[in-house]
Amino acid sequence: MAHIVVIDDSPTEVYVLQSILERQGHKVSVANSGEEGIEVVRSEHPDAVLMDVVMPGMNGFQATRTLSKDAATADIPVIIVTTKDQQTDRIWGMRQGAKEYLVKPVKEADLVAVLKTVIG
Numbered sequence: 001m002a003h004i005v006v007i008d009d010s011p012t013e014v015y016v017l018q019s020i021l022e023r024q025g026h027k028v029s030v031a032n033s034g035e036e037g038i039e040v041v042r043s044e045h046p047d048a049v050l051m052d053v054v055m056p057g058m059n060g061f062q063a064t065r066t067l068s069k070d071a072a073t074a075d076i077p078v079i080i081v082t083t084k085d086q087q088t089d090r091i092w093g094m095r096q097g098a099k100e101y102l103v104k105p106v107k108e109a110d111l112v113a114v115l116k117t118v119i120g
Contacts, residue, residue: 001025002047007037034058053082068097077118
């Protein structure tokens with residue numbers, strides 16, 4: 001299946017997302033910060049990225065913008081997965097280059113559907 005990078009500073013959220021993805025047959029790499037996530041994405045060039053927003057240091061909006069503006073990673077779809085559920089957050093995330101926006105807690109069916117949309 002696909003290679004997905006999960007960028008989230010919460011071990012619980014990483015576990016939940018990784019479990020769903022692996023159950024679906026995907027390969028998963030994990031990064032615990034925006035900065036680390038950018039490095040992992042640049043080195044591994046995955047099929048998609050699941051990006052948290054609220055993280056120490058570089059937040060997910062900043063990391064998404066960095067990845068979407070970099071020619072080497074601009075083709076990798078970023079799906080924001082966050083507790084920030086306001087319409088303004090969603091709009092801002094999409095403006096930073098995200099292809100989709102999911103609100104935690106994520107339902108497995110929703111995540112699977114979004115992944116099919118962005119990576120086929």
